[in-house]
Amino acid sequence: MRISGTIAVAFVTCLAAGATGAAEALPKLVGQDYGKARAALLRQEWRPVALPDADQCMAGDKRCAGRPEMYVCAGTGLGQCVFVWRRKAVVIDVMTEGEERPVVRYVRPRKD
Numbered sequence: 001m002r003i004s005g006t007i008a009v010a011f012v013t014c015l016a017a018g019a020t021g022a023a024e025a026l027p028k029l030v031g032q033d034y035g036k037a038r039a040a041l042l043r044q045e046w047r048p049v050a051l052p053d054a055d056q057c058m059a060g061d062k063r064c065a066g067r068p069e070m071y072v073c074a075g076t077g078l079g080q081c082v083f084v085w086r087r088k089a090v091v092i093d094v095m096t097e098g099e100e101r102p103v104v105r106y107v108r109p110r111k112d
Helices: 002-025 034-043
Strands: 070-073 081-087 090-096 103-109
Touching: 034 081, 034 090, 034 103
Parallel strands: none
Antiparallel strands: 070 081, 081 090, 090 103
């Protein structure tokens, strides 16, 4: 029983280390203007992802114009948008708020 307990502890420790590594790999963009955050993502070799089921950017909407990574933008007063990015096997959602000056509110791994 002692050996299996030691193996279980080692297994959980490895899982926790892997989860920490994945979280640390996410870019730190919260609070940044999306234009600056987008430039930083490109410099860090993240690539925009154009999903086939993404909303269409409405004419004149500066939040998503020229940004193929836009997945969805809400028409509500908060002006929230989700943009999708990929680097190697990691795909992330970057959510912004703001119509005139979108600011990054979160970055998280994308769940398909």
